[in-house]
Amino acid sequence: MAESSIVTRFAPSPTGHLHKGHAYSALSAFAFARSHRGRFLLRIEDIDPGRCRAGNTEQIYEDLTWLGLEWEKPVRIQSEHRSGYSRVARDLHHRKLLYPCFCSRNDILREAERAGYAPHGSEGPVYPGTCRKLSEDERAARIATGENHSLRLDLSRALEEVGTGLTWNDARHGIQPARPDLLGDAILVRKDIGTSYHLSVVIDDALQGITDIVRGVDLFDSTHLHRVLQALLDFPAPTYHHHPLLTDSGGNRLAKRDRAITLKSLRESGLSAANLRLELGFPLDLEALRTMTEIP
Ligand code: GLU
Numbered sequence: 610m611a612e613s614s615i616v617t618r619f620a621p622s623p624t625g626h627l628h629k630g631h632a633y634s635a636l637s638a639f640a641f642a643r644s645h646r647g648r649f650l651l652r653i654e655d656i657d658p659g660r661c662r663a664g665n666t667e668q669i670y671e672d673l674t675w676l677g678l679e680w681e682k683p684v685r686i687q688s689e690h691r692s693g694y695s696r697v698a699r700d701l702h703h704r705k706l707l708y709p710c711f712c713s714r715n716d717i718l719r720e721a722e723r724a725g726y727a728p729h730g731s732e733g734p735v736y737p738g739t740c741r742k743l744s745e746d747e748r749a750a751r752i753a754t755g756e757n758h759s760l761r762l763d764l765s766r767a768l769e770e771v772g773t774g775l776t777w778n779d780a781r782h783g784i785q786p787a788r789p790d791l792l793g794d795a796i797l798v799r800k801d802i803g804t805s806y807h808l809s810v811v812i813d814d815a816l817q818g819i820t821d822i823v824r825g826v827d828l829f830d831s832t833h834l835h836r837v838l839q840a841l842l843d844f845p846a847p848t849y850h851h852h853p854l855l856t857d858s859g860g861n862r863l864a865k866r867d868r869a870i871t872l873k874s875l876r877e878s879g880l881s882a883a884n885l886r887l888e889l890g891f892p893l894d895l896e897a898l899r900t901m902t903e904i905p
Contacts, residue, residue, distance in 0.1 A: 615647025617821045619673075619680075620810065622654040623665035626871035627672045630825070630855040630863040633889045637852055637905070638823035639678050640891060643898040650817055651680035655688045656802055656809055672872040676882050677895045685817060687809050694804035697812055697842065698760060698797060706767055706841065707797060709748050709758040710740040735793035736761065760798035764789055764837070771840035777832060779849045780821075787836045795834050811835050815844035823904075826851040827862075850904075 619635040621627060627635075642649040651673065655661040666686075673680070701707050712720070714733075721734040741763060743751075752758065768789070775787035797808045814822060829851045839846050854862050863870060875885065883893045890905030892898060 613646045615645040617642040618650040620652040620654050624660045628863045628870045636891050640898045640904050644901045652685045707760040710761045711758045757800045759796045759800045761794040777836045788833045789837045791830050792834045811838040822847050823850040825854050
């Protein structure tokens with residue numbers, strides 16, 4: 610059968626070692642591509658040098674190879690594309706869709722508390738809009754003194770451009786009306802790294818022609834914002850497949866810091882990749898992925 614146009618990806622951040630939850634996510638994306646005769650890509654999301662280690666990237670390649678996955682080369686390494694993210698940020702800034710924000714995390718918490726402003730998104734309190742109200746002169750003066758700032762999306766301006774009727778499709782959860790208000794005026798350019806997860810992931814998914822994004826449900830709320838960015842940047846809207854997160858026997862989400870359940874330690878303790886695949890609901894035989902009709 611000819612190759613289809615389906616393209617999926619697994620996009621880990623090398624901030625630690627992969628665990629079973631990552632294995633499940635990567636296998637799901639890989640199986641979805643294989644069962645549709647599509648393509649599977651790997652992307653390393655290492656834009657945050659303070660948290661990412663090159664050694665972890667090497668470990669990711671080793672773990673995924675052990676798991677039986679194959680991906681197209683070259684792998685896209687986000688830290689090698691900073692100028693591309695800056696270019697897009699500059700474009701959004703020129704369109705007056707971003708504004709400088711000088712607030713620290715504490716400023717935001719204090720302001721949110723003072724205003725009795727309770728809405729909490731998945732990334733902490735929704736920004737109360739303090740710096741959105743600054744005049745152009747004040748912004749310029751503060752920037753001129755070298756004051757550090759991030760750049761936030763001006764969500765209401767963005768919605769004036771793209772409208773409030775956006776939707777996105779989640780193959781597991783149905784059509785979703787976009788609710789970017791859950792994240793509010795999100796930071797698109799962090800003061801420390803010159804880009805952000807949200808900006809880079811949306812650009813790369815479009816650039817790499819990803820048609821189907823398979824990832825954990827912890828990123829579900831972020832997708833509302835990603836949909837707005839896609840509309841602003843004239844990018845196509847992929848189909849999402851947000852899967853449940855694996856938990857430990859106590860019902861807690863698996864975490865990278867919990868070293869006992871990393872793929873490396875499971876492998877070293879003698880677990881075979883075939884048994885792990887089976888445990889996660891995938892076939893022992895990788896060839897059988899091609900005939901899977903439903904991804905676990
Ligand atoms: N790099 C992100 C993470 O490791 C995942 C990004 C995505 O799948 O959209 O959590």
